[in-house]
Amino acid sequence: MAELRRKLWLYRRLLGAHVRATLEYxxxxxxxxxxxVLVQGIGVVFLWAIFRSIPRINGWQFWDVVLIxxxxxxxxxxxVLFAQGAWTMAVTVNLGQLxxxxxxPYPPVLQVLGSQVGMNGLGNLVLGGALLFAATSHVDVVWxxxxxxxxxxxxxxxxxxxxxxxxxxxxxxxxxRSPYSMxxxxxxxxxxLARFPITIYGLVVRIAITxxxxxxxxxxxxxxxxxxxxxxxxxxxxxxxxxxxxxxxGVAVFRHGLSRYESSGN
Amino acid sequence: MTSATVPAAAPLPADTRMRRLRAYRRMARTxxxxxxxxxxxxxxxxxxxxxxxxxxxxxxxxxLSSGSRHGFxxxxxxxxxxxAFVAGSLVSSYTDYRMANRIRQGDVALDLVxxxxxxxxxxxxxxxxxxxxxxxxxxxALVAALIFGGVPLPDPHTWGLFVVSALLxxxxxxGIVYVSGLLVFWTQNYVGVQAARIALITLFSGALVxxxxxxxxxxxxxxxxxxxxxxxxxxxxxxGGLHGSAATTAVAVxxxxxxxxxxxxxxxxxxxxxxLTVHGG
Numbered sequence: 001m002a003e004l005r006r007k008l009w010l011y012r013r014l015l016g017a018h019v020r021a022t023l024e025y026x027x028x029x030x031x032x033x034x035x036x037v038l039v040q041g042i043g044v045v046f047l048w049a050i051f052r053s054i055p056r057i058n059g060w061q062f063w064d065v066v067l068i069x070x071x072x073x074x075x076x077x078x079x080v081l082f083a084q085g086a087w088t089m090a091v092t093v094n095l096g097q098l099x100x101x102x103x104x105p106y107p108p109v110l111q112v113l114g115s116q117v118g119m120n121g122l123g124n125l126v127l128g129g130a131l132l133f134a135a136t137s138h139v140d141v142v143w144x145x146x147x148x149x150x151x152x153x154x155x156x157x158x159x160x161x162x163x164x165x166x167x168x169x170x171x172x173x174x175x176x177r178s179p180y181s182m183x184x185x186x187x188x189x190x191x192x193l194a195r196f197p198i199t200i201y202g203l204v205v206r207i208a209i210t211x212x213x214x215x216x217x218x219x220x221x222x223x224x225x226x227x228x229x230x231x232x233x234x235x236x237x238x239x240x241x242x243x244x245x246x247x248x249x250g251v252a253v254f255r256h257g258l259s260r261y262e263s264s265g266n
Numbered sequence: 267m268t269s270a271t272v273p274a275a276a277p278l279p280a281d282t283r284m285r286r287l288r289a290y291r292r293m294a295r296t297x298x299x300x301x302x303x304x305x306x307x308x309x310x311x312x313x314x315x316x317x318x319x320x321x322x323x324x325x326x327x328x329x330l331s332s333g334s335r336h337g338f339x340x341x342x343x344x345x346x347x348x349x350a351f352v353a354g355s356l357v358s359s360y361t362d363y364r365m366a367n368r369i370r371q372g373d374v375a376l377d378l379v380x381x382x383x384x385x386x387x388x389x390x391x392x393x394x395x396x397x398x399x400x401x402x403x404x405x406x407a408l409v410a411a412l413i414f415g416g417v418p419l420p421d422p423h424t425w426g427l428f429v430v431s432a433l434l435x436x437x438x439x440x441g442i443v444y445v446s447g448l449l450v451f452w453t454q455n456y457v458g459v460q461a462a463r464i465a466l467i468t469l470f471s472g473a474l475v476x477x478x479x480x481x482x483x484x485x486x487x488x489x490x491x492x493x494x495x496x497x498x499x500x501x502x503x504x505x506g507g508l509h510g511s512a513a514t515t516a517v518a519v520x521x522x523x524x525x526x527x528x529x530x531x532x533x534x535x536x537x538x539x540x541x542l543t544v545h546g547g
């Protein structure tokens with residue numbers, strides 16, 4: 001227990017150091033935050049434009065879809081703020097910078113995850129939070145303490161799913177010897193499909209984002225659990241378990257990659 | 267580069283214009299080759315945008331399953347989205363990515379002393395990239411068209427205009443990308459500027475949602491701004507959504523903006539050079 005507390009404390013110190021470094025570049029911070037709000041805001045304008053011409057898509061109304069969308073934005077914001085380091089792996093592993101991490105008395109996977117703080121995270125979190133609030137107050141659901149607690153748990157789990165999958169896909173750095181994280185980026189882009197109700201997709205796509213890389217658990221299924229709609233609700237309640245699974249898988253693959261890591265250079 | 271093809275011994279042509287043209291041609295070819303050398307990365311990038319296109323196709327299929335909206339039925343929408351996808355894949359990131367890195371690291375100082383024009387040089391490089399970008403994007407679009415049950419052929423009445431419009435997408439997109447690349451001289455930040463640019467362009471160029479679905483003021487604004495010409499105009503001409511004088515006007519707007527952006531970029535470059543500070547030596 002004391003061991004775990006020390007790890008968490010160190011992780012917070014690690015992130016804190018990066019936050020201070022990041023805030024030294026104030027203009028950067030503002031540009032990144034504002035661009036994040038702009039990017040996600042435009043996504044909402046897009047949804048709104050579609051729903052201007054049609055009241056519901058596959059039975060989902062505007063605010064239901066905003067809820068799904070908001071969950072993606074919040075999960076993205078949390079993962080960018082607390083575990084953006086996964087995206088540095090392509091460089092760290094393939095330019096031989098991992099060696100330095102291996103000799104420190106702290107788990108390499110945590111060092112990697114904590115090696116960067118995404119400046120766009122705060123913008124995502126602010127906009128995502130606002131959308132989440134707006135959506136939850138518009139959707140056709142009766143709010144009580146239980147449902148509220150469930151929503152909070154699901155939001156955190158959704159972020160866990162995203163962090164786990166980010167780590168997993170970025171582990172490709174151990175196999176693809178390239179200093180660019182384009183593989184992980186393309187999978188991230190696959191995950192963006194979960195911004196819409198997944199019932200619109202064909203079977204192959206649905207299986208891919210539910211069972212293979214369960215991105216749908218960062219948005220669609222938790223939203224279904226909150227909205228109590230259909231069979232998807234029961235899957236949605238599994239989101240915390242899926243989050244644990246994704247994180248475990250990410251760490252396991254990282255360890256496996258580490259065992260075949262041979263450094264680079266001389 | 268270990269290119270042994272540089273004909274060092276051959277006498278340079280006396281005419282500097284010819285000499286420059288040769289330099290630009292070589293820059294374009296080198297750009298294409300460097301893209302081919304990092305093909306895996308490029309193809310994963312293409313896969314990412316293919317996923318985005320896929321989600322749009324599925325989304326619109328559901329929206330239009332209950333009948334056409336704003337004059338778009340499903341086959342037309344498929345054609346529209348795929349043409350917009352190909353247009354959106356051109357000059358997608360390499361040009362400004364390279365520029366931004368060189369500006370931030372100060373390597374741009376070397377570009378200043380080269381005996382070729384900076385803007386024409388980047389234009390030539392983008393032309394090299396675009397060959398590969400267009401080729402792969404068209405291949406992806408064809409596969410997507412097959413998966414989604416075929417796409418109608420272009421509208422025969424506006425076929426000629428479509429070709430002109432499709433060709434104008436290149437200088438137009440180059441203008442926007444180049445200008446946003448130059449912004450790095452002032453912001454020193456590239457990732458944020460690029461994300462904002464991409465988001466603005468995808469919405470206002472009609473790449474995700476045809477502009478008729480937007481409110482009137484947004485639609486009019488994007489029609490007269492350079493955005494519509496980057497996806498909407500060629501996509502509408504292909505899918506038969508633009509006719510007569512409206513079609514000619516839209517293509518003319520593309521042409522005018524291509525020229526305006528070129529000169530705007532020139533002015534910005536002049537300002538940027540006065541502002542440039544490179545550390546170290």
